Each structure stands twice: as C-alpha cells, then as structure tokens.
Amino acid sequence: MNVFNSIIQELIKFRNDRDWAQFHNPKDLALAINVEAGELLELFLWKSPDEANKEKVKEELADILAFCFLLADKYQFDIKQIVLDKIKQNAEKYPVDKAKGTAKKYNEL
Amino acid sequence: MNVFNSIIQELIKFRNDRDWAQFHNPKDLALAINVEAGELLELFLWKSPDEANKEKVKEELADILAFCFLLADKYQFDIKQIVLDKIKQNAEKYPVDKAKGTAKKYNEL
Amino acid sequence: MNVFNSIIQELIKFRNDRDWAQFHNPKDLALAINVEAGELLELFLWKSPDEANKEKVKEELADILAFCFLLADKYQFDIKQIVLDKIKQNAEKYPVDKAKGTAKKYNEL
Amino acid sequence: MNVFNSIIQELIKFRNDRDWAQFHNPKDLALAINVEAGELLELFLWKSPDEANKEKVKEELADILAFCFLLADKYQFDIKQIVLDKIKQNAEKYPVDKAKGTAKKYNEL
Numbered sequence: 118m119n120v121f122n123s124i125i126q127e128l129i130k131f132r133n134d135r136d137w138a139q140f141h142n143p144k145d146l147a148l149a150i151n152v153e154a155g156e157l158l159e160l161f162l163w164k165s166p167d168e169a170n171k172e173k174v175k176e177e178l179a180d181i182l183a184f185c186f187l188l189a190d191k192y193q194f195d196i197k198q199i200v201l202d203k204i205k206q207n208a209e210k211y212p213v214d215k216a217k218g219t220a221k222k223y224n225e226l
Numbered sequence: 227m228n229v230f231n232s233i234i235q236e237l238i239k240f241r242n243d244r245d246w247a248q249f250h251n252p253k254d255l256a257l258a259i260n261v262e263a264g265e266l267l268e269l270f271l272w273k274s275p276d277e278a279n280k281e282k283v284k285e286e287l288a289d290i291l292a293f294c295f296l297l298a299d300k301y302q303f304d305i306k307q308i309v310l311d312k313i314k315q316n317a318e319k320y321p322v323d324k325a326k327g328t329a330k331k332y333n334e335l
Numbered sequence: 336m337n338v339f340n341s342i343i344q345e346l347i348k349f350r351n352d353r354d355w356a357q358f359h360n361p362k363d364l365a366l367a368i369n370v371e372a373g374e375l376l377e378l379f380l381w382k383s384p385d386e387a388n389k390e391k392v393k394e395e396l397a398d399i400l401a402f403c404f405l406l407a408d409k410y411q412f413d414i415k416q417i418v419l420d421k422i423k424q425n426a427e428k429y430p431v432d433k434a435k436g437t438a439k440k441y442n443e444l
Numbered sequence: 445m446n447v448f449n450s451i452i453q454e455l456i457k458f459r460n461d462r463d464w465a466q467f468h469n470p471k472d473l474a475l476a477i478n479v480e481a482g483e484l485l486e487l488f489l490w491k492s493p494d495e496a497n498k499e500k501v502k503e504e505l506a507d508i509l510a511f512c513f514l515l516a517d518k519y520q521f522d523i524k525q526i527v528l529d530k531i532k533q534n535a536e537k538y539p540v541d542k543a544k545g546t547a548k549k550y551n552e553l
Contacts, residue, residue: 120229124309131313135320136327140490142275143283147267148489150290151369154263155482158256162475163438163467166251174252175303178294179312181259182305185291194284196291200233203288204240211244218245220381249381257380260478264373271366272358272547329490338447342527349531353538354545360493361501365485368508372481375474384469392470393521397530399477400512400523403505412502414509418451421506422458429462436463 121196125186132187146188153180230305234295241296255297262289339414343404350405364406371398448523452513459514473515480507 132138157177160169189196210223219226241247266286269278298305319332328335350356375395378387407414428441437444459465484504487496516523537550546553 120306124306127310127313131317134322135325137325137329139327140329143278144270144273144275145490147263147270147278148366148485151260151263151267152482152486152489154256154260154290155479155485158260158475158482159479161253161256162479163472164253166253169252169256171301174297174301175308176312176315178297178303179308181263181290182294182309183312185287185294186309188283188287192280192283194287197229197233199284199288200291200295201236203285203292204236206285208240213243216244216246218248220246220249254381257376257475261373261377261380264370264376267366267373268370271370272363338524342524345528345531349535352540353543355543355547357545358547361496362488362491362493365481365488365496369478369481369485372474372478372508376478379471379474382471384471387470387474389519392515392519393526394530394533396512396515396521397526399481399508400527401530403509403512404527406501406505410498410501412505415447415451417502417506418509418513419454421503421510422454424503426458431461434462434464436466438464438467 119197121186121189125190128183128187129190141187141191143188143191146184146191149184150181150188153177153184157181228306230295230298234299237292237296238299250296250300252297252300255293255300258293259290259297262286262293266290337415339404339407343408346401346405347408359405359409361406361409364402364409367402368399368406371395371402375399446524448513448516452517455510455514456517468514468518470515470518473511473518476511477508477515480504480511484508 132141157174160173160177186196189199211226215226216223241250266283269282269286295305298308320335324335325332350359375392378391378395404414407417429444433444434441459468484501487500487504513523516526538553542553543550
C-alpha cells in the first residue's frame with residue numbers, strides 16, 4: 118500500500134467513525150477545499166509574503182490536503198499519477214523557451 | 227525517497243527549468259491554491275453534486291495539489307505527518323459521541 | 336427606487352430573459368461569488384500589489400458584485416443597511432485604541 | 445452624493461480611524477474578498493441549498509461587499525456603471541437564444 122492510500126484510509130476511518138460519508142459528495146468536498154483554502158489565505162492577509170504563522174499554515178494546509186485526498190478517493194484518482202500528468206500537460210502549455218523567467222499566463226506568452 | 231518527495235522533485239524541476247522560484251513565495255503559493263480551488267469549484271457551479279466533468283476535476287485537483295506540495299516544501303513540512311497530526315487534532319474537536327451523524331461545526335456541537 | 340434596486344432589477348431581467356432563476360439558489364450563488372473572487376485573485380497572482388490589469392479587475396469585481404446583489408435580493412437584504420450594520424459591529428470588535436495601526440485579528444488584539 | 449459614495453465614505457472613515465490604509469493595497473483587498481467569500485461559503489457547507497443561517501449570511505455578505513467597495517474606491521470605479529457594463533458584456537457572451545434554460549458556460553454553448 119502506498120503512502121496516499123494509507124493516509125486516505127485514516128481519513129476514511131475518521132469519517133466513518135462519525136458517519137459523515139453522507140455529507141461528502143463531490144460538490145461539498147470542492148466547497149470544503151475552498152473554505153479551507155480561504156482559511157489558509159487569511160494567514161497571509163495584510164502581511165508580507167513570509168510573515169504567516171508557520172504552525173497555523175501547517176494546520177490549514179493539512180485541512181486542504183485532507184479534503185483533496187477525499188475528493189481524489191471519490192473519483193478513484195491515483196494522486197501521484199494525476200499530478201505527474203498535470204506537470205506534463207503544463208510543460209506543453211508553458212514551453213521553457215517562452216515561459217522562462219516570466220509569470221505570464223500561457224495564453225499571454 | 228518517499229512518493230511525496232519524488233513528486234515534489236518533479237514539481238521543482240519543472241519550476242527551476244522555467245526560473246519561477248522567484249515568484250513562489252508562501253503568500254503567492256497560498257493565492258495560487260485559492261485560484262485553483264476556485265477553478266475546481268466552478269466545475270460544480272449550478273450543478274447537482276455529481277455532475278461535474280471528471281476529466282476536468284482531475285486537472286484542477288492536480289493543480290491544487292501541486293501548489294500545496296510546493297507550499298509544504300517551502301516550509302519543509304512532512305505531508306504525511308501534517309495530515310495525520312490534523313486528523314488527531316480533529317478527533318479531539320469532533321469526539322465521536324457528539325459529532326456522529328451531524329454536520330455541525332465543532333463550536334456548535 | 337434606490338440605485339441598488341435599479342441595478343438588481345437589471346440583473347433579474349438579464350436572468351429571467353435566460354430562464355436562469357432555476358439555478359440561482361443561495362448555495363450556488365455563494366459558490367459563484369467564490370468562483371468570481373478566485374478569478375479576481377488570479378489577476379494579482381505572482382505580482383506586486385498594484386500590478387493587476389485594471390480593466391480586468393473592473394470586470395471581475397463587477398461579476399462578484401452582481402452575484403452579491405443577487406444573493407442579497409434572495410434574502411431581501413437592504414444592501415446599504417447590512418454594510419452599515421457590519422461597520423458598527425466591526426467597530427466593537429476593533430476598538431480604535433486597540434486596533435489602531437495593527438493588522439491583527441480581533442481575537443489577537 | 446449617491447448611496448455608494450455614502451457607504452464608501454463610512455468605510456473609509458472606519459479605516460482611517462484605525463490607520464489601516466497602509467494595509468489596503470489592491471492585492472490584499474482582493475485577498476480579503478476571497479477570505480470573506482470563503483467564510484460565506486462555509487455557511488452552506490454540507491447543507492442543502494437553503495439551509496444556511498440567514499443572520500450569518502447577512503454578516504459575511506456585508507464583509508464581502510465592504511471590501512469590494514473599498515477595492516472599487518481604490519481604482520475609482522463607478523460601481524453602478526461597472527455592473528451595468530458587465531451585464532451588457534455578458535448579454536453578448538450569453539445570447540438569449542443560445543443560453544436560455546441552460547447553465548452551460550459561454551464557451552460551451
């Protein structure tokens with residue numbers, strides 16, 4: 118069993134112990150990711166880029182990841198595979214010779 | 227090397243090939259997570275909970291995960307550890323006997 | 336008729352012409368606000384605070400406001416009133432003598 | 445003076461009393477809008493579309509509007525004008541004959 122599966126197993130045990138599967142449809146999981154992402158963002162609000170509280174960043178990031186893993190499980194995505202696939206796809210959208218050193222979006226390159 | 231490190235290594239190679247480390251401060255990575263979370267959310271907008279396009283969910287989820295992994299790397303967090311720690315913390319906020327079968331927030335239990 | 340009502344009337348005419356009232360429940364309007372907020376945020380991603388494209392900020396901000404106004408209409412909120420009420424409420428959470436010159440959250444003051 | 449200007453004047457008075465103009469650059473205002481939008485979204489999480497607490501929706505919506513108005517002020521946008529302009533623009537992206545009764549995005553019509 119790989120590391121993702123072992124984490125997801127823990128998440129699902131936590132959920133099932135509380136009988137929460139009934140709430141975890143894909144749409145609400147996407148909502149939850151956004152809610153947690155907003156809480157992460159708040160830690161940086163009105164601050165310079167490195168001033169956030171590291172301990173709280175850790176907690177909010179863990180919440181986002183937990184809901185991402187549960188959503189991946191819903192669709193039976195292989196987490197490693199989908200990230201590697203996306204890197205490949207982005208490599209085509211952002212070829213090195215055009216994208217190097219610029220933060221422009223691919224449709225503005 | 228565990229699976230997270232191998233994915234993060236790929237993400238960093240992609241980034242360094244494009245000389246993008248200069249843009250990847252923690253605050254902008256948190257912004258990026260929110261931007262991608264919004265794109266995931268859009269796939270469910272005006273739709274019933276299971277109607278999103280699975281292929282697009284895969285791509286947006288991969289984008290969120292990629293920026294989460296890069297932010298974790300910034301702070302040198304161990305991804306497995308922070309998620310497992312958060313599960314433990316949430317288990318205290320949501321004790322089974324109080325939280326079972328209800329979607330209420332911990333401060334309303 | 337005040338200015339909010341005249342804008343909301345235009346928004347509702349636009350919506351009814353397209354038979355979209357069926358999609359505009361409060362939850363999806365809240366989703367739409369988040370999706371548009373994410374698009375606004377993207378304009379600032381990887382950039383210094385004043386570098387966003389003004390014309391695009393105008394468009395994304397208008398989208399957020401449009402969905403906010405439609406959500407306010409759903410609940411029959413008086414927009415001016417709810418904002419003024421919130422200012423009063425925030426004045427208590429952030430008393431001038433404690434909050435002056437600091438970006439701390441009220442529970443950290 | 446129109447209603448927007450009178451609200452914005454109150455918001456700016458509240459801000460200046462606390463010496464917070466220093467924090468209110470456009471990028472952080474866009475962050476704030478996202479943070480508040482996430483808090484609005486949380487009220488609908490795991491719930492059916494009409495189950496959110498109305499009083500809390502009122503407060504979170506007011507927060508979003510407040511930061512939207514402050515951002516509009518930053519760029520000296522006329523709020524009524526930018527929303528009406530966007531309605532016109534959307535009317536072209538979503539012609540009635542194609543968009544009627546469907547929630548599809550304009551690029552899928």
